[in-house]
Amino acid sequence: MSDQKDTPILVVNHLNIFYGSFQAVNDVSFDVNRGEIFGLLGPNGAGKTSTLSAIEGLLKPRSGDISVAGYHIQKEPLHARANMGVQLQATSFQPELTIAEILRLFAGIYGVEIDQISIQKRLTEIGLASASEKRFGQLSGGQQQRVSLLISTIHYPQLLLLDEPTAGLDPQSRRQLWDRMEAIRENGNAVILTTHSMEEAEAVCDRIAIIDHGSVIAIDSPEAIIDCHRHDPEVINVSRKGKITLEDVFIGLTGRTVRT
Amino acid sequence: MERNIPKTSTVLSTLLRADFTTQYRNRRSLRMVLIIPLAILVSWKGLVPKIGGGFVLSSCITIGLISIGLMGYSNTIARDRDRGIFQRLRVSPVSAWTIMTSRLLVQIGMILIMTLLIFLVGYFYDGVVLSPLGYLICLIMTIVGGALYLSLGQAIVGRIQNPESVNSTSRLVYFAFIMIGMLGQFGALGKTVEVLVDWSPYGVVQKVLSGGLEPSTWSTNTGMSLLLTVVYTAIFATLGIKWFKWETKK
Numbered sequence: 001m002s003d004q005k006d007t008p009i010l011v012v013n014h015l016n017i018f019y020g021s022f023q024a025v026n027d028v029s030f031d032v033n034r035g036e037i038f039g040l041l042g043p044n045g046a047g048k049t050s051t052l053s054a055i056e057g058l059l060k061p062r063s064g065d066i067s068v069a070g071y072h073i074q075k076e077p078l079h080a081r082a083n084m085g086v087q088l089q090a091t092s093f094q095p096e097l098t099i100a101e102i103l104r105l106f107a108g109i110y111g112v113e114i115d116q117i118s119i120q121k122r123l124t125e126i127g128l129a130s131a132s133e134k135r136f137g138q139l140s141g142g143q144q145q146r147v148s149l150l151i152s153t154i155h156y157p158q159l160l161l162l163d164e165p166t167a168g169l170d171p172q173s174r175r176q177l178w179d180r181m182e183a184i185r186e187n188g189n190a191v192i193l194t195t196h197s198m199e200e201a202e203a204v205c206d207r208i209a210i211i212d213h214g215s216v217i218a219i220d221s222p223e224a225i226i227d228c229h230r231h232d233p234e235v236i237n238v239s240r241k242g243k244i245t246l247e248d249v250f251i252g253l254t255g256r257t258v259r260t
Numbered sequence: 261m262e263r264n265i266p267k268t269s270t271v272l273s274t275l276l277r278a279d280f281t282t283q284y285r286n287r288r289s290l291r292m293v294l295i296i297p298l299a300i301l302v303s304w305k306g307l308v309p310k311i312g313g314g315f316v317l318s319s320c321i322t323i324g325l326i327s328i329g330l331m332g333y334s335n336t337i338a339r340d341r342d343r344g345i346f347q348r349l350r351v352s353p354v355s356a357w358t359i360m361t362s363r364l365l366v367q368i369g370m371i372l373i374m375t376l377l378i379f380l381v382g383y384f385y386d387g388v389v390l391s392p393l394g395y396l397i398c399l400i401m402t403i404v405g406g407a408l409y410l411s412l413g414q415a416i417v418g419r420i421q422n423p424e425s426v427n428s429t430s431r432l433v434y435f436a437f438i439m440i441g442m443l444g445q446f447g448a449l450g451k452t453v454e455v456l457v458d459w460s461p462y463g464v465v466q467k468v469l470s471g472g473l474e475p476s477t478w479s480t481n482t483g484m485s486l487l488l489t490v491v492y493t494a495i496f497a498t499l500g501i502k503w504f505k506w507e508t509k510k
Binding site: 057058069078079082083084086088090092093096097101102104105106107108109111156157158 | 266349506
């Protein structure tokens with residue numbers, strides 16, 4: 001266990017994940033530092049969600065180590081999970097419960113004391129002051145996403161994991177989410193997200209890792225990755241407007257073939 | 261700031277509050293669980309003098325237990341698994357056994373409510389009066405019998421992933437148990453079926469409950485039924501836990 005400011009909040013070491021004989025993640029290693037937004041990018045089936053699932057403790061890797069806030073995810077899963085917040089790709093809650101009841105449920109699970117006044121305050125902060133007695137299913141996609149994020153951060157986690165958080169959101173909701181991620185970073189906490197949006201990666205991520213066929217093929221800040229690959233023939237070949245973008249580098253590195 | 265894991269008792273009470281609220285608001289499931297045993301209890305009023313109050317009450321409670329295990333528990337678990345509700349809980353600092361304990365405690369609560377309701381309707385409408393000890397032993401036996409049907413529900417939801425398939429399978433098994441169980445016990449399906457039903461999950465639970473309601477009639481046969489109830493429960497629970505996956509493949 002450690003809470004030293006200079007140690008990474010997340011350490012992934014030589015991670016290998018198999019589904020039967022198929023290797024989904026191949027010797028993946030990276031760290032995420034406190035006060036950092038870290039993006040996992042890759043085509044469909046590249047191993048992003050498998051990596052994230054292993055960090056969440058939902059998937060048991062064949063080998064490798066993962067520690068969150070100094071806690072090994074396999075050996076001390078509850079301690080590790082207590083220090084992280086997770087927003088899954090498809091989140092749902094019991095349809096019979098109101099938003100206030102869902103907030104109370106997750107506050108209790110994380111050991112956070114919450115009363116009606118603080119529930120109202122937190123809902124007001126995300127612009128959903130009148131939603132406390134509504135059911136999750138009655139909210140719009142953007143509102144559901146805000147509630148999900150509120151629940152993921154109800155215990156002010158040191159590490160927040162977001163699996164494609166902006167998929168299906170309108171530009172306003174997406175910007176609002178980016179602002180929230182940046183606020184989390186400013187508080188000294190870390191965010192790791194998977195995304196297909198290069199715009200998002202460039203806009204909010206301090207560092208990114210590009211994963212393809214289960215392996216990390218590039219890891220650095222978006223600018224550094226662009227600089228490093230701007231003269232690659234494959235990257236120049238896929239460039240559309242003369243200016244090399246992160247998307248050009250991504251397609252140059254992972255290929256033009258559409259993955260399913 | 262480092263956060264410690266909350267006390268198990270805090271987490272369990274929080275989960276219980278949410279699960280009881282969910283159960284209470286799920287009126288359709290409540291109706292499904294209560295309507296058939298109560299309908300049988302009311303319609304069998306005339307049979308009480310012939311077949312005995314203990315037999316009538318134990319048959320109705322057995323059907324209620326089958327409803328809870330097959331129609332209530334398995335369908336709720338299948339639905340919540342399909343919607344990713346379990347996955348959301350499993351990424352928080354809650355152990356798997358705490359999640360399932362809360363779910364099972366809610367079902368035990370339902371079992372007790374259903375049993376007490378049957379006792380009350382049996383007493384006031386059918387005029388079934390039994391000894392206080394009989395009611396007490398039966399109440400305890402409903403937990404034992406309920407465990408059998410909850411474990412059967414667990415085996416179904418473990419084996420089958422799709423919630424619609426779980427729903428249709430549990431309905432099929434439910435009606436098969438009721439029809440074959442009741443008709444078989446009355447000898448309407450022949451001697452062989454009667455013997456098979458007697459030692460089936462339906463028959464053993466019904467006998468244990470009947471023996472509990474009238475302790476003076478408790479026999480070796482009832483003891484064997486109790487033993488078989490435990491054996492069936494162990495088999496279904498082992499299979500249900502072994503097969504169970506927390507998420508459905510989409």
